Amino acid sequence: MAYVCPRCGGPVARDVSAGASILFGLVGALVSAAFGSLKCARCGEIDQSEFPPEVRSQMTRNSILMGVSGVVLFVVAITFLAQGS
Numbered sequence: 001m002a003y004v005c006p007r008c009g010g011p012v013a014r015d016v017s018a019g020a021s022i023l024f025g026l027v028g029a030l031v032s033a034a035f036g037s038l039k040c041a042r043c044g045e046i047d048q049s050e051f052p053p054e055v056r057s058q059m060t061r062n063s064i065l066m067g068v069s070g071v072v073l074f075v076v077a078i079t080f081l082a083q084g085s
């Protein structure tokens with residue numbers, strides 16, 4: 001999911017933490033993808049307030065969607081483990 005940098009017009013990506021992905025697997029990856037800091041390859045970290053309002057509301061929607069997916073996956077995994085063997 002890429003956004004456009006408000007400063008240079010380049011692509012901005014979430015800074016997905018590798019550590020979180022290793023620790024929490026897919027759930028951690030989803031959560032850091034939803035709430036990680038936004039980084040432009042040229043300008044570095046971009047504050048959410050620098051993006052236009054419509055992009056920010058889109059980000060909020062995407063973050064909620066990914067956060068909910070992470071929680072659902074977590075619950076499914078726990079349920080599966082609890083029923084397993």
Ligand SMILES: [Zn+2]
Nearest residue numbers: 005008040043
């Ligand atoms: Zn930029």
